[in-house]
Amino acid sequence: MGLVVQKYGGSSVADAEGIKRVAKRIVEAKKNGNQVVVVVSAMGDTTDELIDLAEQVSPMPAGREFDMLLTAGERISMALLAMAIKNLGHEAQSFTGSQAGVITDSVHNKARIIDVTPGRIRDSLDKGNIAIVAGFQGVSQDKKDITTLGRGGSDTTAVALAAALDAEVCEIYTDVDGVFTADPRVVKKAKKIDWISFEDMLELAASGSKVLLHRCVEYARRYNIPIHVRSSFSGLQGTWVSSEPIEQGDKKVEQAIISGVAHDTSEAKITVVGVPDKPGEAAAIFRTIADAEINIDMVVQNVSAAATGLTDISFTLPKTEGRRAIDALEKNRPGIGFDSLRYDDQIGKISLVGAGMKTNPGVTASFFEALSDAGVNIELISTSEIRISVVTRADDVPEAVRAVHSAFGLDSDTDEAVVYGGTGR
Ligand code: ADP
Ligand code: ASP
Numbered sequence: 364m365g366l367v368v369q370k371y372g373g374s375s376v377a378d379a380e381g382i383k384r385v386a387k388r389i390v391e392a393k394k395n396g397n398q399v400v401v402v403v404s405a406m407g408d409t410t411d412e413l414i415d416l417a418e419q420v421s422p423m424p425a426g427r428e429f430d431m432l433l434t435a436g437e438r439i440s441m442a443l444l445a446m447a448i449k450n451l452g453h454e455a456q457s458f459t460g461s462q463a464g465v466i467t468d469s470v471h472n473k474a475r476i477i478d479v480t481p482g483r484i485r486d487s488l489d490k491g492n493i494a495i496v497a498g499f500q501g502v503s504q505d506k507k508d509i510t511t512l513g514r515g516g517s518d519t520t521a522v523a524l525a526a527a528l529d530a531e532v533c534e535i536y537t538d539v540d541g542v543f544t545a546d547p548r549v550v551k552k553a554k555k556i557d558w559i560s561f562e563d564m565l566e567l568a569a570s571g572s573k574v575l576l577h578r579c580v581e582y583a584r585r586y587n588i589p590i591h592v593r594s595s596f597s598g599l600q601g602t603w604v605s606s607e608p609i610e611q612g613d614k615k616v617e618q619a620i621i622s623g624v625a626h627d628t629s630e631a632k633i634t635v636v637g638v639p640d641k642p643g644e645a646a647a648i649f650r651t652i653a654d655a656e657i658n659i660d661m662v663v664q665n666v667s668a669a670a671t672g673l674t675d676i677s678f679t680l681p682k683t684e685g686r687r688a689i690d691a692l693e694k695n696r697p698g699i700g701f702d703s704l705r706y707d708d709q710i711g712k713i714s715l716v717g718a719g720m721k722t723n724p725g726v727t728a729s730f731f732e733a734l735s736d737a738g739v740n741i742e743l744i745s746t747s748e749i750r751i752s753v754v755t756r757a758d759d760v761p762e763a764v765r766a767v768h769s770a771f772g773l774d775s776d777t778d779e780a781v782v783y784g785g786t787g788r
């Protein structure tokens with residue numbers, strides 16, 4: 364008998380009908396002779412609504428209480444799902460992250476899983492139950508407080524459980540038919556990818572393709588867990604994310620030169636204006652940011668003006684950390700020494716990802732030409748071996764993504780990508 368882990372995102376369980384539909388799918392998997400563990404997200408936009416609510420009572424809620432609040436969303440869906448399955452005549456038990464043995468560090472709002480001890484899940488499976496686990500949450504090892512894993516964290520819960528239970532596959536059910544060459548909400552002609560390597564998927568996820576979370580893909584690569592991303596609304600095969608290409612017919616699927624285009628409008632840009640051009644300045648700025656436990660993304664330093672010996676340093680970071688970063692820099696202004704700070708949250712990032720970039724000259728040139736033909740101005744550039752990213756105005760992002768997608772021949776000439784549900788929030 365095989366063991367499968369299935370994860371259903373918020374849009375798949377958005378209402379009672381959705382929960383009943385998903386329950387039927389889960390029962391099918393069980394009837395096919397599998398042991399089934401289900402990880403479920405909060406219904407629809409519940410997590411966003413809880414965040415809005417918290418902000419109405421306190422502008423800076425304490426991390427411990429914030430996590431306690433947010434985990435309530437997944438508790439609702441897990442219990443309802445277990446009820447719906449029982450109603451179909453099958454046994455199911457729901458478990459919180461803590462009960463399922465998801466042990467984390469104690470960094471509230473973005474805790475990392477450090478161990479998974481799924482004893483209770485195993486017992487429940489051995490008794491013939493379907494086990495339903497609340498995604499996105501755990502319990503901290505030292506303080507025993509309830510933690511959350513960061514937005515979209517149910518993907519990580521699913522892969523971590525799949526690894527701990529030695530599952531054959533981790534199925535991620537969502538509101539699109541798999542991983543596409545671009546976000547189907549932006550590019551109607553995006554194509555479904557049959558297979559993608561962990562490496563390319565990591566870059567897409569890190570560049571904003573929220574269909575899979577970066578940490579989840581990292582985890583899957585470390586433990587070599589194949590992920591199958593697919594729709595909970597259709598019966599179609601989705602996208603396999605794994606180390607080795609899958610077989611189609613008697614041939615292996617080939618690695619694409621370009622896997623896709625990702626975009627991200629969740630970042631902001633801070634420019635530190637008038638920084639003395641001498642050793643140690645960049646170090647002082649980024650030490651301040653690091654001490655505030657804020658992750659940054661791109662960094663650019665301008666050439667200093669000869670007359671003044673002053674330069675500007677810009678960097679990007681999650682918008683949600685903008686306020687704290689500005690406060691931290693202002694506090695250390697005397698030590699660092701700069702004139703002023705500029706904050707810009709109207710930026711967007713567009714990234715082209717593909718392992719073939721390493722060996723195909725001209726990819727960068729074609730990428731910039733596509734943006735220029737679309738009349739899009741580039742503000743920052745960064746590259747890795749298999750990715751090129753640029754920062755532009757946020758308003759330009761949809762047009763820029765479509766232009767790059769077409770320029771690299773990624774447009775489908777047959778199907779339109781289907782988005783089955785969700786609000787895209
Ligand atoms: P869930 O609630 O199931 O976790 P998410 O909203 O987190 O779903 O992720 C699914 C969404 O990811 C899709 O509706 C789509 O808009 C978005 N997305 C972004 N990039 C891609 C991509 N390359 N392929 C597929 N979906 C993508
Ligand atoms: N409910 C959480 C969120 O909206 C976790 C998840 O859906 O993966 O971010």
Ligand code: MG
Pocket residue numbers: 372515518573574575
């Ligand atoms: Mg998600």
